[in-house]
Amino acid sequence: MRNKILALEESVLQLDLKEKRRKDFNDKVINYLNKFIDELNLKNGFDSDFKTSEAVFDLAFNEHGYPIDKILHLFEKAVNNTGIQPASGAHIGYIPGGGIPTAAYGDFIAAMTNKYSGIYYANPGAINIENHILNWFAQLFGFNIDQFGGNLTTGGSIANLISIVAARDKHNIKGKDYERTVIYGSEQMHHCIHKAIRISGLSECIYREIPLEKNFHLDTNALKNQLHKDLKNGLQPFLIIASAGTTDTGVIDDLQTISNLADQFNCWFHVDAAYGGFFYLLEAYKSKFKGIEKADSLVIDPHKGMFLPYGSGAVLIKDRKDLLKTNYYLANYMKDAYSGHEHLSPADLSPELSRNFRGLRLWIPMLFHGIAPFKDALNEKLLLTQYLYNKFKPLSYIELGPPAELTVFTFRFKSDHQNTETLNREILAKMHEDGRIFISSTTINKQMWLRVAILSFRTHLREIDLLFDMVEKHFKNQITTSSA
Numbered sequence: 001m002r003n004k005i006l007a008l009e010e011s012v013l014q015l016d017l018k019e020k021r022r023k024d025f026n027d028k029v030i031n032y033l034n035k036f037i038d039e040l041n042l043k044n045g046f047d048s049d050f051k052t053s054e055a056v057f058d059l060a061f062n063e064h065g066y067p068i069d070k071i072l073h074l075f076e077k078a079v080n081n082t083g084i085q086p087a088s089g090a091h092i093g094y095i096p097g098g099g100i101p102t103a104a105y106g107d108f109i110a111a112m113t114n115k116y117s118g119i120y121y122a123n124p125g126a127i128n129i130e131n132h133i134l135n136w137f138a139q140l141f142g143f144n145i146d147q148f149g150g151n152l153t154t155g156g157s158i159a160n161l162i163s164i165v166a167a168r169d170k171h172n173i174k175g176k177d178y179e180r181t182v183i184y185g186s187e188q189m190h191h192c193i194h195k196a197i198r199i200s201g202l203s204e205c206i207y208r209e210i211p212l213e214k215n216f217h218l219d220t221n222a223l224k225n226q227l228h229k230d231l232k233n234g235l236q237p238f239l240i241i242a243s244a245g246t247t248d249t250g251v252i253d254d255l256q257t258i259s260n261l262a263d264q265f266n267c268w269f270h271v272d273a274a275y276g277g278f279f280y281l282l283e284a285y286k287s288k289f290k291g292i293e294k295a296d297s298l299v300i301d302p303h304k305g306m307f308l309p310y311g312s313g314a315v316l317i318k319d320r321k322d323l324l325k326t327n328y329y330l331a332n333y334m335k336d337a338y339s340g341h342e343h344l345s346p347a348d349l350s351p352e353l354s355r356n357f358r359g360l361r362l363w364i365p366m367l368f369h370g371i372a373p374f375k376d377a378l379n380e381k382l383l384l385t386q387y388l389y390n391k392f393k394p395l396s397y398i399e400l401g402p403p404a405e406l407t408v409f410t411f412r413f414k415s416d417h418q419n420t421e422t423l424n425r426e427i428l429a430k431m432h433e434d435g436r437i438f439i440s441s442t443t444i445n446k447q448m449w450l451r452v453a454i455l456s457f458r459t460h461l462r463e464i465d466l467l468f469d470m471v472e473k474h475f476k477n478q479i480t481t482s483s484a
């Protein structure tokens, strides 16, 4: 028996790379990544050759594995060189992240040391790091740090879901209440909140899509009228959802007025600031967010406005009791972990128990770089956006959407002789085929618009000038200038 166990041990030891193999593995991975970063500027923002990604299926899982060079080679070909290149500054499409390297090293250290960040007792340092970050966020947005509850999530969708469920439980909404309970949002509310409403069982409540005013903000007069009407008709206004930075048009709703209405009608006030939230770091922009401090729940996404690799959202709930009500659970086998200390842990404040120690990917960059370069990057993106908008303005063949409040705006090509939608679809397809710069499209008022979202920390003047040149020298030629 002992010999059998020792023989197995010998095999298992392979999983813990021995010194020489580890060095070889490390060198190859780090060399690969260094080359990737050094050559990023040469890469396209998008590669439409999806067929190549199928090569992943060619390498079957077997009993004895493959050399790391072979694995990296396949990764380069099938993963890294296909689809969108979000690490590149040429990604001006969806809401870009970017992925600062120091955060990636944070992930690496977190995974290697594998500290357990679910419960304080298992690793107080890990939980203290996460609470330190959450306290900083809470202070930034004017929450009371002795009362708020927060959680570092994997992204904005889960953070929104946690918020909607907390609202449901705080207001004690049960199945029998659905048919008279009302949720208010706008057409520009992110679709992940519709999903959250569905997942939380609230899709049988009444949902009011409040119209937008001309610049795409939620129309607060329409909201007020609807609230009065609903109350008068014996319905129960419950939840009002506002956006601080909409995904399609980049605008910030009038949070102050909406928060007052939420107060007046005893509604939970939710703010989705997944995209826009970190612009609040800039003194000059704070006034645009007035009222954000009144949110009962607030979502921010460090993998957007703090340029982290994907995998970082955060939720702040004004009163931590509302988060505990849904998420706290003392399992029989966890009682030791809770005796003798009062500290709250991520497991008490979110649906997760075991989770990756995601605080480190924020903590290391925040301490190492300091906050100033993050603010500078946000300022740079705001200026790049205004610069591009202003360069488009005099072009007779471009129609612009509303001025950018943050770093997203819409535009489209126009022609007296072509259908606008067809023309823009054709041009976007050509842009994607070209791939040097990746932009996206959206539908507003049933019409297609092209859309730029400038938020990658690697997007600089070079990329914006390139996009402008592509439009002026190349894509403009798609427009027919006569009806012949």
Ligand SMILES: Cc1ncc(COP(=O)(O)O)c(C=O)c1O
Binding pocket: 095, 154, 155, 156, 157, 158, 160, 190, 192, 243, 245, 246, 247, 272, 273, 274, 275, 276, 301, 313
């Ligand atoms: C305003 C807004 N809310 C929520 C989300 C969803 O966040 P995530 O993709 O991190 O789940 C996004 C994503 O772009 C967003 O822009």
